[in-house]
Amino acid sequence: MGHAPWWQRGIVYQVYPRSFQDSNGDGVGDLKGILRRVDYFGWLGVDAVWLSPIYPSPMADFGYDVADYRGIEPVFGTLDDFSELVAALHGRGLKLILDLVPNHTSDRHPWFVASRSGRSDPKRDWYIWRDAAPDGGPPNNWLSTFGGSAWEWDAATGQYYYHAFAREQPDLNWRNPAVRRAVYDAMRFWLDRGVDGFRVDVMWHLLKDPAWRDNPPNPAYDGSQPEFQRLLEVNTTDQPDVHEIVAEMRALIDEYDDRVLIGEIYLPIERLVAYYGRDLAGAHLPFNFQLILTAWDAGRIAGLVERYEAALPAGAWPNWVLGNHDKPRFASRVGPAQARVAAMLLLTLRGTPTLYYGDEIGMRDVPIPPGMVHDPWEKNEPGMGFGRDPQRTPMQWDASALAGFTTGTPWLPLADDRAACNVEVLSDDAGSILALYRQLIELRRTSPALSLGTYRTVAAEGGVFAYERRYDGASMLVALNFGDQPDRRIELPPGDRPGRVLASTHGDRQGETVAGALTLRPDEGVIVSLTG
Numbered sequence: 001m002g003h004a005p006w007w008q009r010g011i012v013y014q015v016y017p018r019s020f021q022d023s024n025g026d027g028v029g030d031l032k033g034i035l036r037r038v039d040y041f042g043w044l045g046v047d048a049v050w051l052s053p054i055y056p057s058p059m060a061d062f063g064y065d066v067a068d069y070r071g072i073e074p075v076f077g078t079l080d081d082f083s084e085l086v087a088a089l090h091g092r093g094l095k096l097i098l099d100l101v102p103n104h105t106s107d108r109h110p111w112f113v114a115s116r117s118g119r120s121d122p123k124r125d126w127y128i129w130r131d132a133a134p135d136g137g138p139p140n141n142w143l144s145t146f147g148g149s150a151w152e153w154d155a156a157t158g159q160y161y162y163h164a165f166a167r168e169q170p171d172l173n174w175r176n177p178a179v180r181r182a183v184y185d186a187m188r189f190w191l192d193r194g195v196d197g198f199r200v201d202v203m204w205h206l207l208k209d210p211a212w213r214d215n216p217p218n219p220a221y222d223g224s225q226p227e228f229q230r231l232l233e234v235n236t237t238d239q240p241d242v243h244e245i246v247a248e249m250r251a252l253i254d255e256y257d258d259r260v261l262i263g264e265i266y267l268p269i270e271r272l273v274a275y276y277g278r279d280l281a282g283a284h285l286p287f288n289f290q291l292i293l294t295a296w297d298a299g300r301i302a303g304l305v306e307r308y309e310a311a312l313p314a315g316a317w318p319n320w321v322l323g324n325h326d327k328p329r330f331a332s333r334v335g336p337a338q339a340r341v342a343a344m345l346l347l348t349l350r351g352t353p354t355l356y357y358g359d360e361i362g363m364r365d366v367p368i369p370p371g372m373v374h375d376p377w378e379k380n381e382p383g384m385g386f387g388r389d390p391q392r393t394p395m396q397w398d399a400s401a402l403a404g405f406t407t408g409t410p411w412l413p414l415a416d417d418r419a420a421c422n423v424e425v426l427s428d429d430a431g432s433i434l435a436l437y438r439q440l441i442e443l444r445r446t447s448p449a450l451s452l453g454t455y456r457t458v459a460a461e462g463g464v465f466a467y468e469r470r471y472d473g474a475s476m477l478v479a480l481n482f483g484d485q486p487d488r489r490i491e492l493p494p495g496d497r498p499g500r501v502l503a504s505t506h507g508d509r510q511g512e513t514v515a516g517a518l519t520l521r522p523d524e525g526v527i528v529s530l531t532g
């Protein structure tokens with residue numbers, strides 16, 4: 001267990017800085033706030049903290065529109081605050097992962113300001129500029145993820161620029177070596193300041209078709225999906241040569257000790273795993289979002305795990321994500337009982353788990369009244385359910401009126417259930433989801449079978465998914481009832497000794513001896529040590 005790197009052994013916890021802890025009463029979370037909560041990470045038992053972007057930003061996309069790759073947004077604090085946070089985390093044996101947003105900048109970034117200042121500006125080619133089509137319209141049919149054309153007309157210079165997201169987020173031209181160098185310098189800037197790695201935003205978007213061909217229609221589009229899904233993104237994403245860039249980023253990361261490269265990639269498994277790179281010289285962890293995207297059904301999830309395990313290149317380390325700032329909260333999707341089963345799944349599968357802040361207290365999507373919408377996606381395609389504000393609401397720390405998050409007016413509304421659903425109250429309740437998360441994290445941390453062991457499916461029928469994790473003679477069985485059916489029975493693999501229950505999602509049964517078969521109650525997940 002000693003030689004596995006931290007990003008394989010450990011657990012990543014995502015903080016959305018605007019919503020974690022406000023320290024100055026402006027209603028927006030900040031670095032000093034995170035610093036104040038730094039002991040929480042250790043208490044919970046996670047190993048690495050990933051911060052969504054904290055760089056200077058006009059906040060057209062809440063930090064994913066970066067105006068300076070080497071600074072700290074004043075609403076979040078200063079570089080000194082940042083250094084203090086790095087030191088505080090490292091002092092507790094915790095790692096810090098930054099978000100890197102290389103695909104696009106803010107339209108206020110000095111690079112773009114220069115680029116749009118004239119066709120002969122030296123930075124013109126740092127972004128993607130194209131002439132109008134013969135009819136004066138956009139150069140091709142490419143669509144923005146947030147709706148509408150991905151091309152924005154610039155009257156002053158008479159060309160369109162490309163933006164895969166908001167029009168305030170022009171895409172950089174990664175075919176230009178000067179762009180690569182500039183972003184790589186920014187990566188070094190942070191690595192030199194002790195950052196332990198990056199989560200690279202939209203890694204699969206970095207290059208586009210050099211022939212600028214139209215995207216073909218998506219035959220599965222039925223009008224209920226976001227508008228950009230009208231087309232298949234074959235010419236705007238996942239270009240074959242993107243892997244060269246990923247390999248360059250990895251080589252840079254490898255100049256430093258013990259750092260990690262994580263890629264945000266929404267692709268089917270077969271294409272996702274290509275981001276590990278040839279000879280595993282790509283991303284250490286191409287984020288695997290399949291649990292979020294797959295129906296919550298024992299058979300479907302078992303099939304997913306098997307397909308993913310089978311697709312992994314030899315030696316590649318898996319990972320699993322249950323939630324993030326872009327997707328509805330898991331507890332809202334499956335309900336509170338199954339959210340506990342999901343926690344057990346996430347923390348016992350083979351592969352690095354990533355937790356989204358607040359999931360450990362069972363936070364749910366918070367309805368956002370139309371007048372309080374912030375997310376640019378919701379503003380562009382209102383009322384369709386694509387908005388991401390509901391899953392970005394402030395962390396609920398205690399039962400006070402403002403949940404301990406701020407003394408001012410929170411930038412997004414607090415959840416109505418905050419008096420009951422908060423860290424302080426739930427940490428006093430041995431049966432809470434928070435207690436379960438802590439127990440599961442502790443089990444994973446102390447059990448090489450759960451953190452590093454092999455994976456084998458044991459059962460996937462009757463609404464139950466069961467699997468075994470093994471390491472060095474130790475064996476753990478995890479059995480999950482994905483529904484509210486009682487008395488689900490699983491035959492235990494033959495063993496010399498009876499099994500011993502280590503944890504149940506229902507909070508009891510610890511120490512129970514099981515021999516031959518295990519029976520699960522409704523919505524119950526159980527971890528059994530098969531080797532004493």
Ligand code: NOJ
Pocket residue numbers: 061064065101165201202264325326
């Ligand atoms: C993915 C990020 O997670 C999302 O929040 C953002 O809007 C887009 N990339 C654009 O940066």
